[in-house]
Amino acid sequence: MSTLSDAELLRNIAAGDEAALRQLYERHAGWLLLRLNRRCGSQDLVAGALQDTFVAVWQSAGRFRGEGEVAAWLWGISIRRLISALRGHPAADPLGDDVVGAAVPVVNSAEDELLRGVEYGDVGRALRTLPPELRATLQATVIDGLTTKEAAVLLGIPQGTVKSRLRVAKSRLRDQLMPGRTS
Amino acid sequence: MTWHLGPELLDRYSDGDLDLARQSAVETHLLACADCRQLTSAKAPQDLLTDIWQGVQIATARPRMPWPLRLLRKLGLAETDAVILSASSSLYRPWLLSLVGAFVIGVGGTMMPATEQRSLYLLFAPLLPAITVAAAYDATDPIRELAAATPFSKLRIALLRTATVVAIALPVVLLAGLALPFVGADAFAWLLPSLTLTLLALTLxxxxxxxxxxxxxxxxxxTVVGILRSAQQLSAVDTPFAQLAFAVAALLALAALAIRLTTHHAPGGYA
Structure with missing residues (x-):
């Protein structure tokens, strides 16, 4: 049983296997909860978003496209459930195509390599020099793969501010990492 | 993989004690590394996780539908309609039985010698489905209160139930009729009157x-039976002319029902 991959579990869930949902929950709920806690201080909203996530998985596991990491797919759903809760529409359709369809894995290999190097590399140093609000904007858009609209809800700032902060953050990073090049 | 999450990094991550750059690195690594996900998950508050799981269970708990409904779902029946039907399963089972029973009476009738008794059998058989439609519609429905609060009209529910039984019973009846050589066309003589009466009941x-x-x-x-009997014409029901008349009457009832349904929208139901 425990040797089933995440994608295989999703297939079983799509076929109505409740034990598979349980197994997927045990594998992923913990880290999802911690990561959601890093995005939102309200325990209630986070718990609700996590619950919604697995209800959504139960109802639409068949919509996982079978490409990329299941973990990233799950994160994409749960962060959008959290944003939806923050908007004050916790009862909104948790299964809209916009949610599940948009929840494609946010990590491509280039970003992956870059960010794994963040811990020790130049990018990490450069990131640390940014003011917190710029870093938070980068995190929401680049790490979490959110649209500017979604990031605006998560960060509680207007959409235009997200865009301008993102622009500033990018140009500062560019200056630090590639000095001498002008944009 | 160049590095994994050490115990100290894990603790600091779960405490929210990392700066954004390191936090992002941890999170990116987690997406790609199942082992580190497992270690991280162990740091999450297990009580809360149990609570949330219970919430998931409640939200996903759905009774399994009986097979006839699952079959109809596959054939395109809307889920809300299926839920209504499955909620009243206590009714549609006796109904299905009564329809099958009516067919058995019909088959039994054809195997009897052609006497007046046999004709009487065939004449009473069509009443069964019509009466059961009305009965299912009546106050004996255990979910009547529930159904009244839904945006389903009672007629719609009755129609759904009729359609369910007909869709399931008709193929069975036809197959049985084709498979059993001793079942003559007479056995189907009651089908059209039955359909006519059911549609009439729904319209009324x-x-x-x-x-x-x-x-x-x-x-x-x-009354129709009585008139036929007094005229010594009970077997007239089997004739093509009578069957055609029933077919026309059924179509008329269907048209009347369609007109009523499209012109009269009473939320919560009629009657």
Whole structure:
């Protein structure tokens, strides 16, 4: 049983296997909860978003496209459930195509390599020099793969501010990492 | 993999004690590394996780539908309709039985010698489905209160139930008729009158209560039988002319029902 991959579990869930949902929950709920806690201080909203996530998985596991990491797919759903809760529409359709369809894995290999190097590399140093609000904007858009609209809800700032902060953050990073090049 | 999350990094991550750059690195790594995900998950508050799981269970708990409904779902029945039907399963089972019973009476009738008794059998068989439609529509429904609060009209529910039984019973009846050589065309003689009476009952239900409708339909049919009997013409029901007349009557009832349904929108139901 425990040797089933995440994608295989999703297939079983799509076929109505409740034990598979349980197994997927045990594998992923913990880290999802911690990561959601890093995005939102309200325990209630986070718990609700996590619950919604697995209800959504139960109802639409068949919509996982079978490409990329299941973990990233799950994160994409749960962060959008959290944003939806923050908007004050916790009862909104948790299964809209916009949610599940948009929840494609946010990590491509280039970003992956870059960010794994963040811990020790130049990018990490450069990131640390940014003011917190710029870093938070980068995190929401680049790490979490959110649209500017979604990031605006998560960060509680207007959409235009997200865009301008993102622009500033990018140009500062560019200056630090590639000095001498002008944009 | 160049590095994994050490115990210290894990603790600091779960405490929210990392700066954004390191936090992002941890999170990116987590997406790609199942081992580190497992270690991280162990740091999450297990009590809360148990609570949330219970919430998931409640939200996903759905009774498994009986196989006839699962079959109809596959054939395109809307989920809300299926839920209504499965909620009233206590009704549709006796109904299915009564329809099958009516067919058995019909088959039994054809195997009897052609006497007046046999004709009487065939004449009473069509009443069964019509009466059961009315009965299902009536106050005996255990989910009546529930159904009244839904945006389903009672007629719609009755129609759904009728359609369910017909969709399931008709193929069975036809197959049985084709497979059994001794079942003559007579066995199907009651099908058209039955359909006509059921449609008539459904149409009348848009005006009257279930009990009144059941009585009116029954009395009407018995009158027809009585007239035929006094004229010594009971076997006339089997003739092509009579069957054609029933078909026309069924179409008329269907048209009347369609008109009632499209022009009269009463939320919560009629009657």
């Amino acid at each position: 239900l848009t005006w009257w209560t279930a009990s009144v409708t059941a009585w009116v339909v029954a009395v009407l049919w018995l």
